[in-house]
Structure formats: structure tokens, C-alpha cells
Amino acid sequence: MTARRGGFITLEGGEGAGKSTVLGKVRERLAEAGIDALFTREPGGTGAGEAIRQVLLDPAYRGLCAEAELLLMFAARAQLVREVIRPALAAGRWVLSDRFTDASFAYQGGGRGQPEPRIADLERWAADGLRPDLTLLLDLPVAQGLARAGARAGAADRIEQEREDFFERVRAAYRARAAADPGRFRVIDASRPLTDVLDQVDAVLDDFFAQRGAA
Ligand code: Z5A
Numbered sequence: 362m363t364a365r366r367g368g369f370i371t372l373e374g375g376e377g378a379g380k381s382t383v384l385g386k387v388r389e390r391l392a393e394a395g396i397d398a399l400f401t402r403e404p405g406g407t408g409a410g411e412a413i414r415q416v417l418l419d420p421a422y423r424g425l426c427a428e429a430e431l432l433l434m435f436a437a438r439a440q441l442v443r444e445v446i447r448p449a450l451a452a453g454r455w456v457l458s459d460r461f462t463d464a465s466f467a468y469q470g471g472g473r474g475q476p477e478p479r480i481a482d483l484e485r486w487a488a489d490g491l492r493p494d495l496t497l498l499l500d501l502p503v504a505q506g507l508a509r510a511g512a513r514a515g516a517a518d519r520i521e522q523e524r525e526d527f528f529e530r531v532r533a534a535y536r537a538r539a540a541a542d543p544g545r546f547r548v549i550d551a552s553r554p555l556t557d558v559l560d561q562v563d564a565v566l567d568d569f570f571a572q573r574g575a576a
Contacts, residue, residue, distance in 0.1 A: 367397075367454045368573060369446065369491070370566075371461040374499030375532050376521060377506030377513075378551045379558060380459055383499065386559050387457065387566070396570075399449045402459035403437065407444045410437035418518035425519070427473040431480065434465050435487040442489050462488055463496060463538055468520065471534025472527045495569050497562060498539050499551035503528045506551075 372380050384400065391398045405414040413433050416422060425433075438461070449456050462484050469475045484490065503525055510521065539546035547565045551558055 367450055367456070368494040369450060369456050369458070370495045370497070370569075371458045371463065371493040372497050372499065373460055373463050373467070373535060374551060375501070375503060375506050375535065376528055377509035378499035378501055379509070379555065380499060382555065383558060383562055384457065384459055387562065390563070391455070396455060398455040398457055399445070400457050400459075401441065401445055403441065403461055403464065404434055405437060406441040406458070407437070409440050413437040418520065420519045420522060423519060427469065427475055430473065431465065431469040431475050431483070434469060435483045438462065439487040442491050446491065447489070458493075461493060463535065466538055467531045467534040471530040472523070493545065496546050497565060498535055498546055498548045499558070500532070500536065500548050501550070501552040503532055
């Protein structure tokens with residue numbers, strides 16, 4: 362694995378897809394390869410963003426309307442882009458984010474029915490038009506993901522408490538985005554055992570870094 366200059370990579374997926382598990386392994390492998398990378402997450406990644414995350418995920422705010430949810434996602438993102446991601450990219454670093462704007466198209470768009478042009482407008486101004494260079498979509502059947510997430514310790518957060526049909530719409534929206542932009546997305550079969558998923562992710566990253574390193 363070699364990489365001479367930085368770029369922006371995101372990891373996306375529905376409930377129980379294994380993003381946290383995969384990102385932990387990717388972090389270890391990049392460190393072993395001596396690749397300087399900054400890891401962040403959404404919603405969150407800054408002081409203000411983490412405070413917004415608490416509001417977004419707290420089941421006490423179960424009555425939060427879809428518009429407020431969308432705006433809070435982008436408020437956290439606006440801060441993250443300007444405080445963390447843009448400066449890191451300008452310094453030539455790799456940035457890996459656990460979710461980014463595709464999650465808003467999937468959850469607030471597909472899941473909540475917020476109009477796509479409205480989200481695209483927010484992407485342009487609140488997220489400063491920033492788009493990832495590469496997005497790995499961890500895709501698996503909703504029932505399998507929910508079973509995995511259900512086996513995890515801890516209470517379900519506000520969004521995790523949604524019904525299965527919500528997560529079906531989220532998955533469909535993610536898959537539609539991946540199909541519409543095959544140059545940026547790589548779909549990983551996350552229904553497979555973890556070693557297999559990690560092999561798929563390694564192959565995608567090796568290929569991407571090789572292309573970037575050779576540029
Ligand atoms: N959200 C949104 O609505 N709009 C937005 O714009 C953004 C986010 C940015 C918090 O996100 C919520 O915010 C999220 C979307 C919404 N709501 N939901 N649902 P988050 O990314 O922080 O939270 P999360 O979705 O719960 O992600 P997570 O913590 O990374 O969980 P995960 O993807 O399910 O991954 P995991 O914890 O690594 O894996 C789940 C379990 O499965 C765990 O026990 C693993 O050991 C196991 N696992 C993982 N991989 C495998 C394989 N391959 N085989 C078997 N078992 C596995």
C-alpha cells in the first residue's frame with residue numbers, strides 16, 4: 362500500500378453494516394503502511410458537531426421533525442468541513458470519514474422523504490460542495506444488519522429505533538446513489554464474514570492508493 366498525496370474517502374452503510382469494525386482495521390493497516398490519515402465521523406468530528414450528535418441521537422427528542430434533523434446534520438457537517446476536513450486536505454493528508462453527505466441523501470432523503478434538490482442545495486453551500494474522492498458502501502440485507510445491530514450492547518438511539526421499512530428506504534437510496542455514480546462508489550458485500558469484507562475493502566483501497574500514488 363503506497364500513497365503519495367491525500368484525498369477524501371468515506372465509508373457508508375445502513376444499520377449493522379460494520380462500518381466501525383471495518384474503519385478500525387483500516388486505521389491499523391494505514392498506520393502499518395506509514396500512510397498519514399485523519400479519521401473522523403458524522404454527525405460529529407468537532408466539539409460543536411459532537412454536541413449536535415447528542416441531540417440527534419437522543420431518544421428524548423423523538424419528536425424532532427425531518428427538517429430540523431436535516432439541518433442539524435448539515436450544521437455539524439458545515440463545521441466539520443471547515444474546521445477539520447478542508448484544512449487536512451489542504452495539508453495533503455488523507456481523510457477518512459465514517460459517513461458524510463451520502464448519509465443525508467439516504468436517511469433524510471430516502472428514509473424521511475426530504476426532497477433530493479433540497480439536500481443537494483445544502484450540499485452546495487453548507488458542505489461547501491465537498492464530495493469524497495472514493496466512497497465505500499457496505500451493503501447488506503436490512504434484516505441481517507438489524508440482527509447484527511440488535512446483538513450489540515447498549516440501548517438503541519433515536520434513529521436506530523426506526524422501523525424496518527425506514528431502513529429499507531435508506532438501503533434503496535444508498536444503492537441508487539452508488540449505481541448513479543460508479544466512478545466514486547465501490548459497493549462492498551457486507552453480508553459476508555468479516556475477513557471476506559476486509560479483503561474486499563483492502564482490494565479497493567490498494568487499487569485506489571496505487572492510482573493516486575502513481576498520479
Ligand atoms: N445519520 C443520518 O441520518 N444522516 C446523516 O447525514 C448522517 C448520519 C451523517 C449515527 O451514525 C446515525 O446517524 C445513524 C445514521 C444517522 N443512524 N442509524 N441507524 P453512526 O454511523 O455513528 O451509527 P451507526 O449507523 O450505528 O454505525 P456504527 O456504530 O458504525 O455501526 P455499524 O455500521 O452497525 O458497525 P459495527 O458496530 O462495526 O457492526 C455492528 C455489529 O456487527 C458489531 O457487533 C460487529 O462486531 C458486527 N459485525 C461487523 N461486521 C460483521 C461481519 N462482516 N459479520 C458478522 N458480524 C459483523
